[in-house]
Amino acid sequence: MKTYILPSLKLTGILILICSVFYPLLITVFGWMSPGNGGGEKILRKGSVVGYANIGQKFTEAKYFQGRPSNCDYNAAGSGGSNKAPSNVEYLAIVQARIDTFLIDNPTIHKSEIPSDLVTASGSGLDPNISVQSARIQVSRIAMERGKSEKEINQLIDQLIEKPLLGIFGPEKVNVLKLNLALDEL
Amino acid sequence: MGIDQSHGSMEGKEVRFGSHASAYWSIVTTVISTGSVNSMHDSSMPVSGTMQLLGMMTNAFYGGCGVGILNYYIFIIIAVFISGLMVGRTPEFLGRKIEAREMKIATIIALLHPFLILVGTAISTYVFTKDPSVGWLNNPGYHGFSEMLYENTSSAANNGSGFEGLGDNNWFWNVSTGFILILGRFLPIIGPVAIAGILAKKKYIPESTGTLRTDTGTFGIMTYAVIMILAALAFFPALVLGPLAEYFTLYHPK
Numbered sequence: 234m235k236t237y238i239l240p241s242l243k244l245t246g247i248l249i250l251i252c253s254v255f256y257p258l259l260i261t262v263f264g265w266m267s268p269g270n271g272g273g274e275k276i277l278r279k280g281s282v283v284g285y286a287n288i289g290q291k292f293t294e295a296k297y298f299q300g301r302p303s304n305c306d307y308n309a310a311g312s313g314g315s316n317k318a319p320s321n322v323e324y325l326a327i328v329q330a331r332i333d334t335f336l337i338d339n340p341t342i343h344k345s346e347i348p349s350d351l352v353t354a355s356g357s358g359l360d361p362n363i364s365v366q367s368a369r370i371q372v373s374r375i376a377m378e379r380g381k382s383e384k385e386i387n388q389l390i391d392q393l394i395e396k397p398l399l400g401i402f403g404p405e406k407v408n409v410l411k412l413n414l415a416l417d418e419l
Numbered sequence: 420m421g422i423d424q425s426h427g428s429m430e431g432k433e434v435r436f437g438s439h440a441s442a443y444w445s446i447v448t449t450v451i452s453t454g455s456v457n458s459m460h461d462s463s464m465p466v467s468g469t470m471q472l473l474g475m476m477t478n479a480f481y482g483g484c485g486v487g488i489l490n491y492y493i494f495i496i497i498a499v500f501i502s503g504l505m506v507g508r509t510p511e512f513l514g515r516k517i518e519a520r521e522m523k524i525a526t527i528i529a530l531l532h533p534f535l536i537l538v539g540t541a542i543s544t545y546v547f548t549k550d551p552s553v554g555w556l557n558n559p560g561y562h563g564f565s566e567m568l569y570e571n572t573s574s575a576a577n578n579g580s581g582f583e584g585l586g587d588n589n590w591f592w593n594v595s596t597g598f599i600l601i602l603g604r605f606l607p608i609i610g611p612v613a614i615a616g617i618l619a620k621k622k623y624i625p626e627s628t629g630t631l632r633t634d635t636g637t638f639g640i641m642t643y644a645v646i647m648i649l650a651a652l653a654f655f656p657a658l659v660l661g662p663l664a665e666y667f668t669l670y671h672p673k
Contacts, residue, residue: 301434314431316461316584318562320665324430332422347422353430356459362434364426403437404426 276410284410289361292413295338296378298363298371300409301350302331305358314356328352341373362406365394381419389415431459442467449474452487454579461557461566461582465666468565468582469658475576477650478532489611490532494649496525496614498642499633512633514625515618528610532575533653535599539571540564540657546591553591557584561668565661570596575603 264271274286284290291307292299300307304315317324331352336344348366368390376383393412397403427438436444441458448455449471460471474480479490500517503510510517544567547553556563566582573581574596581587587596632638 301429314459314462314583316459316557316582317430318461318558318565318584318665319428319430319464320560320562320669321558324558345423349422349424349426350429350434352422353428353432355429355433356431356457356462357433360433360435364434366423366425397437398435402440403433403435406434 289359297413301360302354303358304354312358315354339374342370365405368407428464431462446470450480456580461584465662468662475572476654478576489607492611493525493528494646498645502641514623515621521614524610524614528607535575535603536571539599540568543567555586561665568661574599
């Protein structure tokens with residue numbers, strides 16, 4: 234009896250210590266070391282918080298760069314993707330509608346130039362980034378709305394391009410919120 | 420649809436990961452049984468979906484948490500026995516004879532995984548076709564079948580990821596996948612432990628010329644073939660009905 238129960242109790246105690254004390258502490262330390270000290274990376278403008286770097290926001294006005302479509306309408310309390318399959322007819326109709334809307338808003342763009350990330354919803358619904366091509370094809374519309382030259386806006390995008398992690402994971406991207414803030418200061 | 424596809428299928432994926440890294444992780448996560456995702460598997464293209472399913476269907480990658488190494492061990496026992504019979508040598512593993520009793524246990528465990536998945540999928544498909552108003556499926560056609568297949572595979576392989584379009588928070592899915600989870604987790608633990616107990620009781624036989632060597636490349640290929648045949652033979656029909664059929668309708672429409 235004693236030979237089995239005592240070691241089991243000891244093992245349980247040790248595992249409780251490792252799993253519910255040391256491991257959470259380790260993770261908390263990692264959190265403190267990360268940008269924003271674990272509270273999220275805030276983006277400030279004139280001293281007030283306008284958003285978080287890793288949570289996407291919705292931009293509808295024509296003078297701003299638009300982010301990706303969102304299945305949850307950028308509602309961070311109920312994030313999620315559409316879970317639609319590429320063979321789903323209803324889903325293809327939704328994508329077609331997005332393409333048509335985009336072409337109406339950006340009359341100078343040809344359909345074959347639209348990158349796929351700009352008309353498909355992200356998995357989280359809160360994607361803060363768009364690909365560089367998605368930013369470039371919105372330049373002519375924004376230049377017209379704001380009365381700026383396309384060259385200026387393209388230079389702004391060049392400054393804000395984020396390289397892929399370790400050079401291999403994912404394409405080059407731009408943070409929509411940072412880009413729009415920089416746009417307002419132009 | 421005539422747009423620029425250089426980024427791949429981005430539905431359900433984040434720009435910071437891109438479609439390549441997302442597809443890669445979706446397969447890694449099913450192989451190592453963590454169930455963590457960085458994209459929505461339901462929106463993956465059919466070939467990625469097939470690979471995600473195969474990762475869980477094989478369920479014998481060691482390094483994977485859960486029962487990875489245990490299932491690999493079962494397949495080794497089966498491979499030893501089969502190749503022993505093929506070349507007419509005594510099937511031995513680690514200096515102990517493999518006999519009928521161990522083989523029976525190993526076969527039951529190896530067949531349990533496909534049995535749980537396919538029976539589970541068959542029951543859920545039957546319930547769905549009998550009364551489509553239950554409304555589980557987020558996608559029609561072949562992909563709907565894949566959703567149900569994935570849910571059962573994921574619970575039998577203790578993975579936890581899912582084709583999350585499936586409306587699975589109702590009593591049918593909670594009860595049926597609960598049963599699959601318990602059986603799929605504990606029986607593959609009990610089986611190999613029982614085999615180990617039986618083998619430990621046997622007398623150690625030193626290696627002789629009649630022994631089938633298990634540390635050669637040939638035996639490695641043999642084990643691989645056994646795993647592939649068991650996984651492919653058991654699951655291929657189901658895969659044909661699900662993701663493969665979807666693939667061919669996507670790229671070769673009528």
